[in-house]
Amino acid sequence: MSIVPIGHESLNRADITAIIARGKALAEPGRFGEWVTVATEDGDVVVAALSPDNESLIFGFGKEAGWYYAFDAEGECLAEGRFVEDLFAVLS
Numbered sequence: 001m002s003i004v005p006i007g008h009e010s011l012n013r014a015d016i017t018a019i020i021a022r023g024k025a026l027a028e029p030g031r032f033g034e035w036v037t038v039a040t041e042d043g044d045v046v047v048a049a050l051s052p053d054n055e056s057l058i059f060g061f062g063k064e065a066g067w068y069y070a071f072d073a074e075g076e077c078l079a080e081g082r083f084v085e086d087l088f089a090v091l092s
Contacts, residue, residue: 011037011045011063018084019047019061026092032058061087 011019020035033054038046046062057073061084069080070087079090 009064009066011047015063015084016047022084022088023049026088
């Protein structure tokens, strides 16, 4: 179960911190580069896990209407859930 509240419609600072910390903790050494926040063309904020050379997106995390989601570089949904942990359970 996640400790991150679901009351916010989009990612907030607590969400971002939880996603980055959990992602780094689960990642195999050398599999990812930086974990960064990025604003989309629509103005949404997402967390992006970059390739080891920091040149491309491996996958990202966002939140819409109170639901978390993970997506790949093509924008396809990989996982969704009410809690951040739901995403990592599917991705790991």
